[in-house]
Amino acid sequence: MLTCTRRLEWDAMHRIPRHESKCAAWHGHRYAAEITCGAEALDDRGRVIDFGVIKQLVGGWIDERWDHTAILMEGDPDPAVPIIAASNAAAGRPVYWMAAHPTAENLVAELARVAQRLLAPTGVRVVSIRLWETPNGSAEWRASSEPTAIAKAPAATSAPKPSPTSIRPSR
Numbered sequence: 001m002l003t004c005t006r007r008l009e010w011d012a013m014h015r016i017p018r019h020e021s022k023c024a025a026w027h028g029h030r031y032a033a034e035i036t037c038g039a040e041a042l043d044d045r046g047r048v049i050d051f052g053v054i055k056q057l058v059g060g061w062i063d064e065r066w067d068h069t070a071i072l073m074e075g076d077p078d079p080a081v082p083i084i085a086a087s088n089a090a091a092g093r094p095v096y097w098m099a100a101h102p103t104a105e106n107l108v109a110e111l112a113r114v115a116q117r118l119l120a121p122t123g124v125r126v127v128s129i130r131l132w133e134t135p136n137g138s139a140e141w142r143a144s145s146e147p148t149a150i151a152k153a154p155a156a157t158s159a160p161k162p163s164p165t166s167i168r169p170s171r
């Protein structure tokens with residue numbers, strides 16, 4: 001199989017409810033995703049897929065839904081959530097709701113589902129996606145890795161679980 005990879009970048013804010021450290025605070029990232037597509041044979045112009053098609057289809061989806069807005073967890077009890085949602089909607093940037101914590105892992109799983117659906121008509125396979133939350137931290141989805149279903153977030157009212165260690169991770 002031959003593959004090609006298109007990098008896409010966007011800016012968004014989030015927080016990780018019940019995070020043990022500073023990621024529970026509102027903050028932003030310059031996200032990047034590397035979309036790798038594969039095909040058994042190249043097209044008649046020597047490509048797996050034109051990079052511009054990935055940018056147009058997947059990048060277009062990202063621009064519309066994830067860029068310059070907030071990626072929020074449904075049921076996040078933070079009092080700022082409805083204010084952020086209303087403020088962004090007024091600015092023409094509706095927030096993006098996720099059923100699970102908006103971590104790099106859950107974002108890449110979400111993006112994999114989207115990219116597979118959007119690129120299906122082209123006939124190429126989405127082989128893998130690496131999503132960078134910071135220059136040093138990323139999560140990867142691979143077509144062969146199952147399951148890709150995201151973990152459902154616990155009820156917002158549940159008490160935070162005690163941390164198994166004294167480590168205070170920071171994403």
Ligand SMILES: [Zn+2]
Binds near residue numbers: 015027
């Ligand atoms: Zn973060």
